[in-house]
Amino acid sequence: MAYEITAACVNCFACMDVCPSGAIREAKPHFLIDAAKCTHCEGDFADPQCASICPVEMAILNEFGEAANPQGSLTGIPLERLQALAAAGIL
Amino acid sequence: MELKVLGPAKPSEDGCSKGSCGSTDDQMAHLPEHIRERVKNHPCYSEEAHHHYARMHVAVAPACNIQCNYCNRKYDCANESRPGVVSELLTPDQAVKKTLAVAATIPQMTVLGIAGPGDPLANPSRTFDTFRQLSDKAPDIKLCVSTNGLTLPDHVEELVKHNIDHVTITINCVDPEVGARIYPWIFWKNRRIRGVKAAKILIAQQQKGLEMLVERGVLVKVNSVLIPGVNDEHLKEVSRIVKEKGAFLHNVMPLIAEEEHGTYYGVMGQRSPSQSELTALQDACGDMNMMRHCRQCRADAVGLLGEDRGQEFTLDKIDAMEIDYDAAMAKRAEIHQAIEASRDAQRAAQTAKSATAPASGLPKGLRSVYMAVASSGQGVVNQHFGHAKEFLVYEASPEGARFIGHRKTDQYCAGDTTCGDAETALQRTIRVLDGCEVVLCSKIGIEPWGHLEDAGILPNGEHAMEPIEEAVMAVYREMFQTGQLAPPAFENRSA
Numbered sequence: 325m326a327y328e329i330t331a332a333c334v335n336c337f338a339c340m341d342v343c344p345s346g347a348i349r350e351a352k353p354h355f356l357i358d359a360a361k362c363t364h365c366e367g368d369f370a371d372p373q374c375a376s377i378c379p380v381e382m383a384i385l386n387e388f389g390e391a392a393n394p395q396g397s398l399t400g401i402p403l404e405r406l407q408a409l410a411a412a413g414i415l
Numbered sequence: 416m417e418l419k420v421l422g423p424a425k426p427s428e429d430g431c432s433k434g435s436c437g438s439t440d441d442q443m444a445h446l447p448e449h450i451r452e453r454v455k456n457h458p459c460y461s462e463e464a465h466h467h468y469a470r471m472h473v474a475v476a477p478a479c480n481i482q483c484n485y486c487n488r489k490y491d492c493a494n495e496s497r498p499g500v501v502s503e504l505l506t507p508d509q510a511v512k513k514t515l516a517v518a519a520t521i522p523q524m525t526v527l528g529i530a531g532p533g534d535p536l537a538n539p540s541r542t543f544d545t546f547r548q549l550s551d552k553a554p555d556i557k558l559c560v561s562t563n564g565l566t567l568p569d570h571v572e573e574l575v576k577h578n579i580d581h582v583t584i585t586i587n588c589v590d591p592e593v594g595a596r597i598y599p600w601i602f603w604k605n606r607r608i609r610g611v612k613a614a615k616i617l618i619a620q621q622q623k624g625l626e627m628l629v630e631r632g633v634l635v636k637v638n639s640v641l642i643p644g645v646n647d648e649h650l651k652e653v654s655r656i657v658k659e660k661g662a663f664l665h666n667v668m669p670l671i672a673e674e675e676h677g678t679y680y681g682v683m684g685q686r687s688p689s690q691s692e693l694t695a696l697q698d699a700c701g702d703m704n705m706m707r708h709c710r711q712c713r714a715d716a717v718g719l720l721g722e723d724r725g726q727e728f729t730l731d732k733i734d735a736m737e738i739d740y741d742a743a744m745a746k747r748a749e750i751h752q753a754i755e756a757s758r759d760a761q762r763a764a765q766t767a768k769s770a771t772a773p774a775s776g777l778p779k780g781l782r783s784v785y786m787a788v789a790s791s792g793q794g795v796v797n798q799h800f801g802h803a804k805e806f807l808v809y810e811a812s813p814e815g816a817r818f819i820g821h822r823k824t825d826q827y828c829a830g831d832t833t834c835g836d837a838e839t840a841l842q843r844t845i846r847v848l849d850g851c852e853v854v855l856c857s858k859i860g861i862e863p864w865g866h867l868e869d870a871g872i873l874p875n876g877e878h879a880m881e882p883i884e885e886a887v888m889a890v891y892r893e894m895f896q897t898g899q900l901a902p903p904a905f906e907n908r909s910a
């Protein structure tokens with residue numbers, strides 16, 4: 325399976341600019357990865373580039389369909405805090 | 416309401432508080448002549464110029480290569496704009512078109528900036544494509560760019576080529592330990608790097624970029640976000656170091672952190688600085704008179720500072736405009752000349768006056784008073800209270816009127832978030848004017864008058880169309896004559 329972009333994407337172009345395979349394209353409502361072109365960056369870089377620059381948690385899924393950047397992994401906001409805010413309807 | 420009373424202003428080294436703070440000469444007295452010449456028409460660098468000239472930003476650079484704890488990437492770059500704001504993203508071609516349309520319609524326009532959302536230098540092709548086209552089609556427009564600095568050293572040569580003479584670097588720290596509390600990660604050499612290691616790289620790149628730009632004669636302004644308990648004391652050292660290295664201006668801006676923006680600081684309850692904390696730090700960092708009026712305007716703002724005419728220039732409206740670029744440029748030159756002539760005259764009048772009447776003539780040691788002013792430009796009191804989207808705050812003291820900063824009435828309901836119904840626009844305005852005892856405007860309705868008075872803020876519409884500093888001092892003198900400045904008991908209550 326290739327890397328994949330989810331609805332959490334904010335369309336910031338960052339991944340598209342760094343993808344070595346030209347696999348990412350601008351699209352509505354959010355950017356998309358062309359599964360046929362995505363190489364997981366193997367042979368080019370140690371880390372998948374899109375997942376290494378994407379600023380939004382949960383926006384990119386890895387080859388196993390898991391979030392490459394799970395909740396809290398980029399901002400450092402504790403999960404309980406995020407859940408509390410979501411429950412209160414603030415976020 | 417508890418009355419906030421601040422001690423009398425201490426005269427600043429550049430003599431600013433002795434006379435008028437609105438005069439460019441005073442604010443920029445410490446700058447070398449060649450720099451003063453270059454910034455005097457820049458509405459963001461000269462408190463006085465911003466009454467006359469306009470600037471605009473375009474959002475062409477959405478990608479970023481670092482994370483700041485006060486930023487949520489759903490919104491614009493928080494280094495240059497207020498958080499929670501979303502700008503209309505343009506392609507370079509659209510941005511060029513928009514800039515030319517604005518410059519033709521608003522001939523006071525002098526500056527085009529790219530400031531995100533995102534980091535312009537993390538989007539070099541989009542940023543430089545825009546600049547290259549504009550240098551070509553509108554050579555009289557000054558270009559400026561703001562960056563977090565991470566890739567700045569790589570782009571200095573390119574910047575110099577495009578003859579971009581204003582660069583803003585956001586530098587919040589020079590100590591990686593402090594940096595690790597501000598930046599959770601950076602994207603560097605094809606990896607995501609975290610913590611102190613990341614901050615160390617970012618700081619090194621920022622400092623190197625600063626040095627390289629100064630070496631090449633490019634003007635560098637440094638922005639810092641004041642984060643209480645994280646970098647407040649540290650910013651004094653930042654200020655010293657960046658100025659030593661040749662930054663011509665250090666602009667300290669307040670952190671804005673609201674829970675609903677979803678930023679790390681907002682969510683974790685990091686507080687924003689108070690106005691007095693901010694003023695104290697700006698004073699400590701020196702030449703802040705030039706940047707007190709920084710509005711942290713949104714990245715797609717258009718117009719004179721404090722106004723946003725962006726809605727007149729949406730893409731479909733621009734498409735419908737017919738523009739003669741050469742005629743527009745000629746008209747700009749003409750208007751700029753007229754503006755310069757009137758500024759010269761204003762300045763001459765001011766000098767003549769201060770020669771005959773040096774100080775305010777009031778006894779030293781009177782307590783100072785904060786006053787809010789509604790003005791839509793030209794340096795005079797000329798706005799209806801109800802129309803003011805922001806107020807200029809001045810501190811009146813026996814030494815004169817000193818510009819302190821801006822208070823936006825919509826600061827807490829920016830972007831698409833709707834404010835709770837509980838707070839009316841008037842209540843919000845009263846809240847942002849906290850600490851001011853007088854509000855000067857051209858006119859004001861009966862109802863807001865009553866509410867303001869109840870809140871301890873006296874409206875005053877008697878100085879419409881008068882120059883701001885004169886009006887402020889006239890009111891201050893009146894307060895003195897009616898015994899309102901006397902009670903020393905108040906002084907003890909100041910925190």
Ligand code: SF4
Pocket residue numbers: 327342343344345346347348357361362363364365372373374375
């Ligand atoms: S994993 Fe690599 S190749 Fe695949 S989309 Fe991301 S950056 Fe491109």
Ligand code: SF4
Pocket residue numbers: 329332333334335336337338339340355374377378379380383384
């Ligand atoms: S970097 Fe992330 S948020 Fe930005 S466009 Fe790519 S997937 Fe979307």
Ligand code: SF4
Pocket residue numbers: 479480481482483485486487488491492493494531532533534563
């Ligand atoms: S540099 Fe600007 S866009 Fe990037 S994370 Fe910081 S505030 Fe946000």
